[in-house]
Amino acid sequence: MHDKQLRIRYIRVLEKFFTRTVSLLKLENFDKELFKERTLKNYEDIKRVKxxxxxxxxxxxxxxFINKTLHYIEHHTETFExxxxxxxxxxxxLQKEKNKNSYRKDKHKKSKFDDGY
Incomplete structure (x- = not known):
């Protein structure tokens, strides 16, 4: 496999772990034990990829973020809040950092406006 393919696969696995972890954290009926179990299960995917x-x-x-999540699973308070x-x-x-590159300010915004008068 080429380096580029390996890199893309690794990034996809990292982002998949991130989205799954965030969705578990945002649940209204958050359960600490379920979070631990699923996060460790999702981490197995990362281990499989080089x-x-x-x-x-x-x-x-x-x-x-992934390392911090795994650290918190090992060493956490009673409530985990x-x-x-x-x-x-x-x-x-992290999501702001990712989206930062997709937003660009229009350089000449005033010159684009033409209402025809």
Whole structure:
């Protein structure tokens, strides 16, 4: 397999883990044990794929989020509420970082407007 294919596969697995984790965190009837079980199960997918060095800011923050999630599963408080709120905040910042590249300001916005008068 080519390096590019391996890289894309690794990124897809990381993003899949991220989306699954965030959806579990956002559930109204959040269950700590269910979260642990499913997160560890989702982490098995990451283990199966060969890890590749990633340099973009978004992807390095994504890996840091995954590591923080796994750390919180191992070492957490009784209620898990502090960890949950921290992970949700980090997930929000991570999604902002990903979407930052897709939004561009119109450079000459005033010159485009022509109402015909």
């Amino acid at each position: 890890s590749i060095e990633l340099n973009s800011k978004y992807l390095t923050e994504l890996i840091a 502090d960890e949950r709120s921290t992970l949700l905040k980090d997930a929000n910042l």
